[in-house]
Amino acid sequence: MTESPTHTKQVVNDFSMVVATANGSGSLTSNLALIRALFRMGIPVSGKNLFPSNIQGLPTWYTIRASSDGHTARRDSVEILVAMNASTFAEDHAGLSAGGACFYADNLPKPRARDDIIYYPMPIRDLVKEVNPPRNLKDYVANMGYVGIVSEMLGIDLEAIRGALLTHFHGREKPVELNMGMITLAAEWARDNLEKQDPYRVQAENKTEGKILIQGNTAGALGAIYGGVSFASWYPITPASSFADALREYLPQLRKDNGKNAFAVIQTEDELAAVGMAIGAGWVGARSMTSTSGPGISLMAEYVGLAFIVEIPLVIWDVQRMGPSTGLPTRTSQGDVMFVRYLGHGDTKNVILLPGSVAECFEFGWRAFDIAERLQTPVFVLSDLDLGMNLWMSDPFDYPDEPMDRGKVLTAEQLEEIGEYARYRDVDGDGITYRTLPGNEHPLAPWFARGTGHDDQAFYSERPDDWERNMERLMRKVDSARELVPAPIQHGSGKARVGLIYYGSTESAVQEARARLSEGLEIDTLRLRAVPFSAEVKQFIDDHEVVYVLEMNTDGQMHKLLQLEVPEQATRLRSLTQNNGLPLTARWIEQSVADQAGG
C-alpha cells in the first residue's frame, strides 16, 4: 500500500465501520475476525449486529466501532462502509459520512458516485475463483475477501486476524488456513492495486489489556452459573435463546458430578410451561430460573402471580425486544418495565434488576438468586437485545464477593429445636417468613402451597382479616427489596441544576454523552439498577431542578414509575424517550438534553 501524498490528516482508531451483507451468507465469521483482531491490537471496540427477523437473504448490517477513548455505544455517523449487498448499496452509500471510505464488491451495481467519499472496488468474485473453495464454502470465503482488503487498507495486523480465526474455529487449523488463504490473497491484491486515500487507520495500542469481549446473554448465563443456578427452563425466542445456549455450553463444563449433570436445562413446549417448571423447581429448593423475551413474559403472567402469592423464589431473565406483540424480534427496546412491575392480575408487584453492562449481567446473574431466595419472590432481570446479543468490551468479571444467601429455609433439625412452624407467620417482623422444602422429614415441615387465600399455616381461608394481613405483609416485603437491590450509580458533582436518570443498555451512550456534555452544560447522572428504588433515587431528584428520565420505550415507563415514587417532585421529571429499534447514540442524548434544558 502506497501512502497517497494528497490525503488529509489521519484519523487513528476512531471510526464506525459498517459491513452490509445479506444474512445467512456467513459474514458473521468475517466480522468477528475483524473486530477480534482490532481488539487484540489493543484498540477498544464494540460490535453491533443489525439483523432481520429471518434466516437467509435479507439485509444485515454489522457495525464495528473502534474508539481510542473507549466509547462503545452506537454512533450515527459511518466512516467506513463495506458494501456486499446490492439491495442496500444505494442507501448505505448515501449514509456514508463525507470523507468516508466505501469498500464495495465490484460486481454490485454502483450508485451515482459521490465526490466526497473515497471508493475502493473489491474484485471478490475473481478472488474467490482464484482460491476456488468447495461449493458450500464459497459464500464464507467470499466474505473473507473484504477482511483481507479492509485489513490491508486500514492497517489491521493479519496475524491478529489469524489469531481471531483460530479462536473462532476452536483451534482447528484447516478452516483457518482456507480462510487465511483468501484473506492474504485479497490483502496482497489491495496492496498492489489500491491507493490509500481516506484518513482512517488503525494502530496498535494497549487499551484492551486483560479485557474481554463478550455478549450480555453469555455474561448473564455465566453469572447465573456462579450464582448456583441448578435448574433452568426456557423456550426458544429471539433475543433470549443465546442465554440458554450459554447455560447449555458452560454448565456441563462447570457443574458435572462424575460424568452426570448436577443441573438441568429444559427446553419446554412454551413459556407457560417454562415458568411453571421454574416455579416447581424453586418450590423444592433449586436455584431456578427461566429466560425469555416480551411474548414469553405475557404468557408467564398467570404463573408469576402464583409465585408471588405462594412466595416462591425464582429468577426471570427478560431480554427485551421491540413490542407490543411480536413487534420487531431483532430490534432492541426497554418496553417491558411497566408491564413486568405489575405482572399478574390482582395486586401483584415484582422486583426488577436492571443491568447496564455485560459486567452487571454477570453480577446480577448471581445476585438475582440471593435476592429472590431472600425475599421468596420472582425477581426479574431486564436486559435487552443490544446488551444481550451484541459484543461488548469489559474488564474481566469479578468473582462473587458475597457468600450465597439461601434465605430463610428451615431444616428438620431447626424445626426440631423450634418445635413449631407456620409457613406464613411473620416471626421476624420483616415480612419474610420461613420456608421448608419438600423432602424435609420433620412432621412439622409440610405446608400446602396454594394460590388461594390462606392463613399463616397455609390453610385455606376466606377470612377478610387473613387476606388483609397477608397482603399487607407481602407489600411490605416486596417494598423492602429497596434495601437489598443494587444501589444506583451516580456521576457528576451533584451540584448541577440538571439531572439525568437512565438505566440498562443506554449506559454506554450516556457515558459518551457525559463526556461530550461535560464541555457544555453541567449535568449529573444517576443510573437506576433496580425497581423498587433505593433511597438515593429520591435524594437525587430532590437535589436537581430538572431531571430527565432517559429510556428506550414509547410510553416513558420508568418516568411513570419514578413519578409514582416522588409525587412531590413529579413535575421535575421529564421523559426523554426514543424507541425505534436502534440503540441510542451519544449525539442524540446530548442534543435532546441540550435542546430541552435550553443549552
Next chain:
Amino acid sequence: MTESPTHTKQVVNDFSMVVATANGSGSLTSNLALIRALFRMGIPVSGKNLFPSNIQGLPTWYTIRASSDGHTARRDSVEILVAMNASTFAEDHAGLSAGGACFYADNLPKPRARDDIIYYPMPIRDLVKEVNPPRNLKDYVANMGYVGIVSEMLGIDLEAIRGALLTHFHGREKPVELNMGMITLAAEWARDNLEKQDPYRVQAENKTEGKILIQGNTAGALGAIYGGVSFASWYPITPASSFADALREYLPQLRKDNGKNAFAVIQTEDELAAVGMAIGAGWVGARSMTSTSGPGISLMAEYVGLAFIVEIPLVIWDVQRMGPSTGLPTRTSQGDVMFVRYLGHGDTKNVILLPGSVAECFEFGWRAFDIAERLQTPVFVLSDLDLGMNLWMSDPFDYPDEPMDRGKVLTAEQLEEIGEYARYRDVDGDGITYRTLPGNEHPLAPWFARGTGHDDQAFYSERPDDWERNMERLMRKVDSARELVPAPIQHGSGKARVGLIYYGSTESAVQEARARLSEGLEIDTLRLRAVPFSAEVKQFIDDHEVVYVLEMNTDGQMHKLLQLEVPEQATRLRSLTQNNGLPLTARWIEQSVADQAGG
C-alpha cells in the same frame, strides 16, 4: 301474631337481615323469595350473597337489606339473623346488633344467650315432618320454613312471597304450591307460638314502582345484546360465568333468524382461546366479546397485545374477583385496574370502562362496542363480583339513545370510489385508520394482519421510522379515547375543600356515605367511569385541596393512574383503600374520610 305491649318504638323498612346457611342446601330460593317479596311490597332492597368457593356444605351468608331511603350498599350492622347453620351460629349470634332479632332452627346448639337480643326458635324439623316432602326436596322445603316464620314476624305479605316464587319457578304451580304449603304452615305456627318483641317490621310502600331487581352480569349481557354482540367466547370462571349464561339465555330470544342463531356463544378450552376467538371474530367484522375474571385476564395478555397493534376491536368484560392468583374466587375486589391498563408486553395501553351500577353495566354493555369499533382497539369493562353477581334495584334500563357506531370500515363500493387504500394510513389525522373486512371483494381491500412491525400498507417493515410513526399514532389514538368515553359523574357544590374520587361498585356505599357526611364535613365527589380520564377529572382535582381516591385494592391502583394524570397535583391525591373481599360500607367511608380529613 299478637303485638307485644312491651315492645320499643318500631323500626320500619330499615334493617339488614342475614340468613346463615350452608351452601348447596337450596336456601337461595328462599332468600330470593324473601327479597323479591319485599321488593314487590314497594320497599327498596338489595341482596348480597357471601358464598364460599365450593359447592356444598360450607357457610354461606345471604344479606337482605331493606332501606326506605333506598340505600343498597352493604352495612356493618345486622339487625335480623336467621340462623340455619350450626357451624357459624355462635359467630353470627355474636355479631347481631343489640336489640336485634335472632331466628334460629331450634335443633341448633344454642350459644350462651344474650339479654340484649330477642330469640325466636324455629321448629324447622317438625314442620318438615308435617309437610313430608319427597326426600330430594327436604332441604329446600326446610328452608321455606324460615321464609314463613320470618314473613309472619316481620309482616311480609305471603301473597308477595307467592308471587315471587311463581316468578322463580317460571309460573309452574306445582313447586310453588309445595313450598307455599310449608311457608303458610310455618307462618301459622309462628302466629300461634311466637310473640313479637323486636322493633323491626316491614310495611308496604311505593318506592319500587316500576323498578327492576337484577344482577350486573345479566345487565351487562343484555347491554351487549342491545349493543349488537354477535360473537362471544368465554371460559367458565367465577364470578364471570353468569355473564355468558345470560347471553346464552337471552340471545336465543332476541336474535333468532327463523329458527337459527344469528349469533354464537362459544365455550372455549381456556382464556387464551377465548380471547383469540374474539379477536378472530372482531377481525372479520362481528361485534365480538369475551367475559372473564382475573386469571383469565392474565392468560389473555399476549393476545391483547396483538389486538392492540393489529387494531382489532373487541370488548373484554372483566368481572373482578380477589387476586393475586386464584385468590378468593368468591370475594369482590377492584384489583385489575393497573394490570389491565398496561396489559401486554411492550408499550401496550388499553381503554377501560368502569360501570358503577347495574344500569351502567347495561349502558356500557352496548357503548363498549361503539368505542371499540370507533377506536379499533380492545376495550375493557371492569365490573366486579359485588356488582356482577349480587341483586341490585334499578330504574328500568334506557334503550340505547345513540345509533350504533361501526367505526371506519370501507366497503367495496367505497374503495371503488376512493381508488386507493392503505390499512394504516392516517388519512383523517385522528390516528384512526380505515379497516376493510375479509370477504370484501374489491381487489384493493386485502391487507395482511400481523403483530410484527409494518408500514401503512400492513407490509412487514423493520424500518425505525415506520415503527416510530406507527407507535406515535397508536398512542395518540388510544389517548383520544378520553373524548369518547363516558364522562365522570360529580356531586356536591364543587366548592368543598375535600374531594372524593371513586369508581365502580363502591357507588352505592358512597351515595349513602354522602348522605351521612352531608351532615358533617362538606365534600364533593367524582365517580370515574373510564380510563383514560376526561378533562373534568383534572379540573376536579385542581378545584380541591385534598382529593381522596377510594378503591377496593391493596396497592391504590387508580390512585397511581391519577397521580400520573396530574403530576402537578400528585400530592393532593390521597389513597383510601380497603380490600378484604367485602363490599365497602358507608360507615367505613364516612369514618375514613372524616378521620383523614380531620373531621
Next chain:
Amino acid sequence: MATAVKTRKTKANKVGLAKANYKGRPSTLCAGCGHNSISSQIVNAAYELSLSPHQIIKLSGIGCSSKSPAYFLGRSHGFNSLHGRMPSLATGALVANRSLKAIGVSGDGDTASIGMGQFVHLVRRNVPMVYIIENNGVYGLTKGQFSATSDHEQTLKYAGTNPFMPIDLCMEALIANSGFVARSFAGDPKQVRELIKAALSFEGTAVLDIISPCVTFNDRDESTKSYSWGREHEDPLHDVTYVPRYEEIEVDYEAGETTEVRLHDGSALVLKKLDEEYDPTDRSAAIQILEQARANQVLATGLIYFNADLASLQDSEQMIERPLSELTVDELRPSQESLQEVLEGFK
C-alpha cells in the same frame, strides 16, 4: 390428471383470474425451503379451483412456515397471529363469517409444541378449514432447536441429541375426530396440490401434515424430515386426483383400481390403488397404517382418513348461513319493545 392439465392450458380460470393473481409477495424464506414449494401448490390449487381470492382467508401462527401466507394469495385477507394460537383466531373468524374458506399454515413447533392444546380443540370442534402443518421437525425461525416432531435420538448442530419421541400429528388429528387427515411431502408437489384441493372442498377441519424440509437446519440424509429421506421412504397409500364438481369423473383407470371419496361440494378425490388396498374411511385401518409407518419408519402419504358425516362447528351451533359479520345495524339491535318485555321479568 384431467383437471389440472385442462385448467393449466387456459391462462385465465373460471373466475377470470390468471395464476399470477394468486401469488403473494416474494418469499423471504431460504432458497430450497420446503415451505416455498407448498406455497406454490396452494397457489396452484386455488387457481385451478377458480376460487375467488376474497372468499379466502389465510391464517398462521409464528415461524418460517407461518410467514409463508404473506407469499401466496396476495389478494386474500390474512392474519399472521401468535405462536401456537392460530386455531382459536381461525375459529372466531370462521364462526363469525362462515362463508369464508380458510387456509391455515402452521409449523411443527407452532402446532405440536406450543400449539398442541389449541390444535386438538380446533379439530375436536370440527372448524371448517384447511390446516396445514409444514413439518420440518425443527424450529426454523429460531435457528435449529428441536420441536415436538423431531426424530427420537437425532442429533442437530446446535440442539444436540433429542431424547424424546416425536408426536404424530395425523394420529392426534385422528383421535381428535378429524374427518380429513392426510400426510404428504413437499417433494411430491402433485400429491400436495391435489390434497389441498380436496381439503378446500371439505366442510370440516382438514388436517394436512406435510413433511417440508428445512434446508438450513434439518436436511441431513438421516433426518426423516429431509428431502433425501422423504424421496427414499415415501410410500403413497394411493395416487390421488381431485375431480371438480362440474366434471364427469372420466379419469380412465380400470375398474376396481380406483375408489373415490365425495366431498361436500360435490367434487371428489379419486384414489388410484397402488400396491395394497387402502380404505381411508376405515378408522381402525387409518390408526394401523400410522402405527405401521411409525414402526417401519416409512413415510406413508396420501389421504389417511376421511369422514364427511361430521357436523361442522357452525352447524353444531345451529347458526344461520349468513355471515354474522354481515348482520345490519337493525338486525343487531333488538327493538325497544323487546327490551321492555325482557325487563318485565325483573320486576
Next chain:
Amino acid sequence: MATAVKTRKTKANKVGLAKANYKGRPSTLCAGCGHNSISSQIVNAAYELSLSPHQIIKLSGIGCSSKSPAYFLGRSHGFNSLHGRMPSLATGALVANRSLKAIGVSGDGDTASIGMGQFVHLVRRNVPMVYIIENNGVYGLTKGQFSATSDHEQTLKYAGTNPFMPIDLCMEALIANSGFVARSFAGDPKQVRELIKAALSFEGTAVLDIISPCVTFNDRDESTKSYSWGREHEDPLHDVTYVPRYEEIEVDYEAGETTEVRLHDGSALVLKKLDEEYDPTDRSAAIQILEQARANQVLATGLIYFNADLASLQDSEQMIERPLSELTVDELRPSQESLQEVLEGFK
C-alpha cells in the same frame, strides 16, 4: 389380595405410621363425590406401601378434583397450582428433586380442556409421577359446564346439549408414549387402590383416568360418568393385585390364569385373567381395546398399557441421582479459578 389384608391387620405399617397419619384435612367436597373415594384409596395405597409422607409431594391444578390433595396425605408437602398447568410445575419439582414421589390429581377440565397441551408434553417427557384424572365429564367447581370429556349429545341442566365428541385421555396418553396407562372407576375402590400402588412403584409417567362421578352435576344414569352407568358398564380387563418387592408372589391362582408386570422397584402387578386374554404390553392391542370400548360404549378398566423400558426425563437429561435441591453452596458455585479459565476464552 394378600398384601392389603396383611398390612391392614397391623395398625402401624413398615415405617411405623398408622393409616390416620396418611389422612388429610376434612374434605369440603360434596357428600358422595367420587373424588372423595379416590382420596381414600390414595391414603390406603400410601399407607399399605409404607411410604414415608415426606418423600411424597401432592400436586394439582384447579377444580374440585384439584382441591382433593388437601384432603389426603396431610404430612406431605403439596402444591395446588394453576388451572391446567400442573404438569409443568410437577416437571420442575421432580427434575429438581428426583428422590420425591409425586401424586398429581387433576380433573377432566383441568387436563383435557385447558390442560391438553401440558398433559401431552408431560407424558412425552416421561416425568416420573402418578397422574390421576378424576374424570367426571363436567366442570364441578364452576357448576356444571361441559368439559372436553363430556359425552357426545348428552344434556345437562345448565349447559344444554353437548355437540362435541369426548377426548379419550388414555388414548392421548398412549400415543404420547406413556409407559403406564390405566383406566378405573371410583366405584371400584379395590382396583383403584391396586393401580395407584403400582403407579407409585413405576418410574415414568403413570396415567390413571379414573371415572369419578360428580353427584351434583353429572350423575344421571345415562351419563357415562355416573355411578350407575359405571356399575352397569364396567368391564375390567383383568383383576389386578399389587405385590410388593419384599413379598413372594404367592397369590394362589391356577397357572396360566395370571400374568404379571414387573415394576421398577421390583414389585409387581399381578393380572388375573377374566373372560378374555389381554396383554397390556402390546401397544396395538391397547389401542384396539380403547377403540372397541369407545365403539361399544363399555367402561374397560384396568392396566391398559405397560412398558417399563422408557427412559425417565431425569435419565434422558443424564442427571445425577442426588436432588439438585440438596447441592451445597460450594457445589453450586464453581471455583474462582474456573471463572478465570472461562474468561480467558473471551480475550
